[in-house]
Amino acid sequence: MPSRSAIVLQTVLHAARPLVRLLLRNGVAYPAFAAALKSVFLDVARDELRREGAKATDSALSLRSGVHRRDVRTLTQAQGMASPAEDEAPMNMAAQVVARWLATPDCLDDAGLPRPLPRAGEAPSFEALVAAISTDVRPRAVLDELARLGMAEVDGDAVRLLAPGFVPHQGFAEMAFFMQHNLHDHAAAAVANLADQSNYLEQAVFVDDLSAASAQQLHATAAKAWRQAFKAVMHEAQALHDHDRQSLPAAERGHRARFGTYFFTTDHDDPAS
Template structure:
């Protein structure tokens, strides 16, 4: 009978296959990945020691992570990437989220309105101001245009994409991939350990034709858009209320709701 460790390892190896493909397609081979992976194990080991109330000594971190003590000391001096670098992307996402969900900025069919560049609501300036007073509308517009998501024509700003998926900007696309998959895996891992009961479900069906798979993709996309508007609208209401009524030390939680669809030819049935 397989041990618990072996079961977990086999599951993780399975989910890492598309990650390995992504790395290889972008010039990251096994040695570079393994070297960088040490920092991930060290960070996870420190968090686990903190969670269980143990001291985060080099010996304890080394014992738990399996990383040599010399590397523990060396890698502790490695600078962690500044998450503030994602701030322009995050603000642009918040603006798009309000544009897609706030009744002021959508039409009767729930689609984002073309907005006058200036003026009172509904305008692009008013949209940005309603989201944040810390950044100018001009900067957000430039970012959305750079990402291929919005366009200014004859004084009107139009949203070109139905959701926040940049058509341009490799860095931004990878940031979204990183954050979405991190939270999805985190939810599943906490569920399987019994620590949480997050929503994390899917529907699976096989032995389909390509036409049926495409039909299900189109159906899933329509359902996602409906769910997105509902959840995003409520999220915007809760965000605005918390900003207005709750003290800063209570506004320390974040949430992510997502959906995905994947289909491929099942080669195993050809053998």
């Protein structure tokens, strides 16, 4: 019977294969990744020690993470001088505007789809959507960003949303931003269920021996189911967000949540499977 350590290692190695493929296809080979991974082990070891109420000394960090003590000292100093990453904001302004657009009944047509909005004026308008989130950002700047990402277009005096959710069609960095946070939270839910006996929603439907046409049809069915779930969850999320922001102090609004789904199909002989 394999040990828990062996089971966990094999599980993580299998889950990492698509990520390693992404690294290799973008010029990041093993030495660079291994060197960068030291800081991840160090950060998580520090978090674990803090959770246990233990002091995060260089020796304790080295023992817990397996990173050499010399590297612990060097990496700790480097992390102390680093400035916070700007992309750690919960969600950028463009994504918030799209989310509110899709969750506001006045911005939807009779079929529940986003309808074109006037660029300016009283709600419902694009300008009002932006102002409902923040008055520190100009609506034109948000509109330019959505247009750059292929998410919206200007049609005369109206703004038209081109996609049912915030999925940038342009901008590698933006797509990578959402990929890292989506994958992180999916993995965090699965790990919590396995290690902490939590009960987060983390399920999947699996079927094999399908034709290519059947797989494509199943993808369409899954996309339709996602649109229905997206509409319900996004509406509730927006309503709860607005309620809590208006009725509770900031100190009581420290939680965040993410809901998502995925679909993948491949040939049995595909190395990506």
